Amino acid sequence: MTSKQNYSTIQDDSSWTNLILDSIADGVFTVDHEGRITSFNRGAEKITGFSKNEAIGQYCHEIFRANTCFEACPLKHTAETTEAIINLEVNILNRDNKEIPISISTAVVKDHEGKVVGAVETFRDLSLIKELHKEIHRQYSFQDILGRSKPMLKLFQILPDIAQSNATVLIEGESGTGKELFATALHNLSSRRGRPFIKVNCAALPETLLESELFGYKKGAFTDAKQDKPGRFRQAHGGTIFLDEIGDMSKGTQVKLLRVLEQKEYEPLGSNKTERVDVRIIAATNRDLMEMMHRREFREDLFFRINVIRLSIPPLRERREDIPLLLDHFLERINLKQSKQIKKVSSSALKTLFDYDFPGNVRELENIIEHATILTKGIEIQSRHLPSYLARRHEPSPATATLPEGEDMSVLDNVERDLIVRALERHRGRTAAAAKELGVHRSTLWRKIKRYGIATR
Ligand SMILES: Nc1ncnc2c1ncn2[C@@H]1O[C@H](COP(=O)(O)OP(=O)(O)OP(=O)(O)O)[C@@H](O)[C@H]1O
Numbered sequence: 364m365t366s367k368q369n370y371s372t373i374q375d376d377s378s379w380t381n382l383i384l385d386s387i388a389d390g391v392f393t394v395d396h397e398g399r400i401t402s403f404n405r406g407a408e409k410i411t412g413f414s415k416n417e418a419i420g421q422y423c424h425e426i427f428r429a430n431t432c433f434e435a436c437p438l439k440h441t442a443e444t445t446e447a448i449i450n451l452e453v454n455i456l457n458r459d460n461k462e463i464p465i466s467i468s469t470a471v472v473k474d475h476e477g478k479v480v481g482a483v484e485t486f487r488d489l490s491l492i493k494e495l496h497k498e499i500h501r502q503y504s505f506q507d508i509l510g511r512s513k514p515m516l517k518l519f520q521i522l523p524d525i526a527q528s529n530a531t532v533l534i535e536g537e538s539g540t541g542k543e544l545f546a547t548a549l550h551n552l553s554s555r556r557g558r559p560f561i562k563v564n565c566a567a568l569p570e571t572l573l574e575s576e577l578f579g580y581k582k583g584a585f586t587d588a589k590q591d592k593p594g595r596f597r598q599a600h601g602g603t604i605f606l607d608e609i610g611d612m613s614k615g616t617q618v619k620l621l622r623v624l625e626q627k628e629y630e631p632l633g634s635n636k637t638e639r640v641d642v643r644i645i646a647a648t649n650r651d652l653m654e655m656m657h658r659r660e661f662r663e664d665l666f667f668r669i670n671v672i673r674l675s676i677p678p679l680r681e682r683r684e685d686i687p688l689l690l691d692h693f694l695e696r697i698n699l700k701q702s703k704q705i706k707k708v709s710s711s712a713l714k715t716l717f718d719y720d721f722p723g724n725v726r727e728l729e730n731i732i733e734h735a736t737i738l739t740k741g742i743e744i745q746s747r748h749l750p751s752y753l754a755r756r757h758e759p760s761p762a763t764a765t766l767p768e769g770e771d772m773s774v775l776d777n778v779e780r781d782l783i784v785r786a787l788e789r790h791r792g793r794t795a796a797a798a799k800e801l802g803v804h805r806s807t808l809w810r811k812i813k814r815y816g817i818a819t820r
């Protein structure tokens with residue numbers, strides 16, 4: 364009898380609703396039609412640092428001080444249009460003026476007669492997820508190159524030593540694998556950083572033009588040579604020259620390049636005065652130079668001069684573990700560029716991407732994401748937003764098996780799940796130690812272990 368009485372009392376004075384609202388971790392608050400706060404749950408108190416008493420009666424922009432408050436207030440938008448907003452990311456200032464990233468959703472509040480009397484906003488603290496995100500990027504990036512697959516981590520490991528060695532480097536890899544990124548990283552990690560980094564695409568110019576581009580010319584060397592022009596080698600003096608697509612260099616130019624490599628000297632076109640340079644050479648190719656050498660299309664002596672240190676960048680299909688990381692990176696970049704809020708990739712779209720072979724490698728992945736984001740109106744990229752040529756059936760790759768089934772996981776979810784799995788592995792399943800390393804409370808870790816269906820010992 365007593366408990367029943369209590370129950371109805373609770374229901375009557377609406378504390379029941381407050382009880383429920385206070386039991387959830389997300390922030391929830393309501394505003395009246397003027398934008399003054401009329402309720403403020405415990406989650407909201409925790410995230411903002413303001414107490415309910417401080418918040419109630421204030422204009423919401425006085426409490427939240429978000430970047431959107433004055434330009435595009437989501438609550439005002441919802442109150443005026445009755446349109447709900449879902450998972451919009453904004454930054455607010457908490458009571459200590461610390462910036463907190465949150466994800467907000469809004470809806471209108473109507474009275475018994477269906478008249479709009481205000482709006483409700485729920486919001487979620489994204490600090491932890493952003494921290495994890497930064498951590499992942501810190502762990503899995505090197506000089507703007509992202510990668511977490513074994514071959515990429517191995518390349519990251521040897522890169523500083525190679526960079527400092529001053530030796531000529533040959534970077535091999537299919538189109539779009541990141542050869543230019545690696546060449547730039549080598550220069551930036553070397554003692555030549557701060558000196559010029561000069562790029563020359565050997566495939567873009569016919570033989571004579573390439574030679575005058577590389578070595579420069581003297582006034583009168585040919586009809587259009589109205590004055591002396593320094594070549595790219597001279598411009599690169601003290602720094603690094605990046606000879607891209609070196610497999611496309613003619614054999615005549617190859618001879619001249621060999622001389623620079625052997626004697627550090629050359630003559631500009633139309634000049635008989637020898638110039639000396641101190642330049643480090645990094646060359647790149649997507650062709651098989653060894654095979655070209657056997658076919659006598661590439662000089663053997665030059666090949667051995669260039670091939671002092673060889674960096675082979677594996678194609679993306681041989682390091683599919685890098686796909687989520689790259690996806691996440693490109694999504695973030697494209698969201699910024701296109702002012703979009705795309706957060707997720709549906710599991711079936713992700714599967715299509717995992718099954719695809721990416722002949723154009725990372726650049727192709729980037730283009731695919733750009734294509735998809737243009738077509739995506741909501742927050743999730745779905746299979747139908749991907750270019751149709753991806754939909755062809757492929758043999759499922761072994762990596763597919765590691766993708767979680769069922770519930771859609773955002774790219775970020777995937778990386779977060781992975782970070783947790785690896786922390787647990789490192790600590791042999793001890794959650795307390797793993798939570799400590801990840802900088803989260805043990806209960807938070809448990810919640811995530813359950814959510815992601817991670818097996819624990
Ligand atoms: N590991 C990576 N992390 C981040 N971005 C990458 C990575 N690899 C490639 N990219 C991006 O993919 C694109 C292609 O990279 P890059 O130009 O370095 O490739 P490449 O091998 O030189 O291609 P090509 O053979 O066509 O000249 C660039 O936009 C680059 O920023």
Ligand SMILES: [Mg+2]
Pocket residue numbers: 542543607
């Ligand atoms: Mg390139």
